[in-house]
Amino acid sequence: MSARTIRGKVAIAGVGESVYYKHGQSPDAEFVLALQAIVRAAEDAGINPQEIDGFASYSNDRSDPSRLAAALGIPDLRFSNMQFGGGGGGVAAAVANGAAAIANGYAECVVVFRALAQGQFRRFGQGAPDPTVSGDAAYMAPYGVMSPSQKYAMRATRFMHDYGVSNDVLRAIAMTSYRHAQANPRAVMNGRPLDAETYDNSRWIVEPVNRLFDCCQENDGAAALILVSAERAKDLKQKPVYLLAAAQGSDHRCGAPVMNATNFPSSSFATVAPRLYETAGVTADDIDVLQSYENFTTGVMMAIVEHGFCAPEECNEFFTEDNLAAPSGRMPLNTSGGNLAECYMHGLGLQLEAVRQLRGQSCNQVEGAKLAMNIAGPMVTPVSSLIMGTEETL
């Protein structure tokens, strides 16, 4: 293995989150939620929050690292990093950026965080209120294409047409997340199971691919994870979980305006996923548990295909609740309930869940899980994904 990889150099030592709420129901301001998550992640790691010397986030998080550092009383802020663009597609990249800082000595203890109270700011599922639009939006908004659901359904409709994919695939992904949330007391949808009939009768958000239950929630909350060097992690409170590989980016003209990406019926991972596996030195067959960001169930489907878990022509057979459910499915998926049923924590909750799986602390534990993959927000650009492993995978 080349020295120019992150493999095994950095560990996740702590995870924490605020209480997760439906949008508009948090009694605390978004910035307070950020502080709560960071303090809890530090507690989980067994460190003083003032030992944090770096911050990494994505999607233009509003909680500025300098304000966080001042609030926490951090004596020596060494690293403050924002992943450019891609919204939730940046969550694995934020972990990677923080890890890179530690591996290269820019910082000793980086917190990757995301605080998002959609009830206190604009909800993601609503169109912008501007009376006039220019640039890319001028070619979409006047035709009623404004929300993420409307922007990304076009990709999925074409993908499902090309490969003969049934909507049963999307239902299986949604029902798996809701099933897992029933065992997760943190989940907003805990106590609200989803059956096939309810899914089938739910209203269209965007026909022919996005019913209500295919779309992520809109929530208030925050999550955080603590990165330290592999050496230091050994002396901390929790069993270390190591970063084996991370990759980010997108393929040819993915960001071309007006839906002119070259590889359009795609989750944007066509070039990213092969780099991820190459760095990790593993294949899809080696992965024990998979956390794949649900903006929409369609994105989960395409991202899992592009990470090589099944061929596009095999979707109808691969994506069944039996195959996707913990503990014994062929590829347990989104074992916390994810963005659909735990909380739309912009994907960071799924990273925390992967850590819990590798520690043996999940509510839907996959027995003996050693390798976990996290796929960040699909269909955007840039996207990112990563692989974590236990000590024995190094």
Add this chain to the structure above:
Amino acid sequence: MSSSYLPAGMPAPVPSPDGLDVAYWEGTRRGELMVQKCGGCGGWQWGPEWMCHQCNSFDMQWEQVAANGLIYSWERPWHPVHPALKPMGPYTVVLVELPHAGNIRMIGNLPGAADQEVVIGSAVEAVFEAHDDADTPYTLVQWQLAT
């Protein structure tokens, strides 16, 4: 007052402040579909950009193309995400590919019944939908099945 497919009050397009796509929006007012073609390599390009993605020339020209194509993908939003759409009910959006212009793609509506069947690959032609009463008058490019 001109008739439009979507209700009044939708966001109105205005040319980019940096002038990038003025030629497109002026073209639609004349009932012409103008797209970019590279003066260096002759490649078609859409959406508008200052540089050719094939040869990196800055010599981007505008050329009128036949206003027809094939349905590449489609969707029908039901959930209104903008106040103007609340009385509308479901509406149909198509992504249209132009095989005669490098397979560039354009977005528009496919006016018609709310439950109309949409078949990928169908031939469509443009309908220029003028919004003459807007503060800055503009014309949208809508699509209908080719006759």
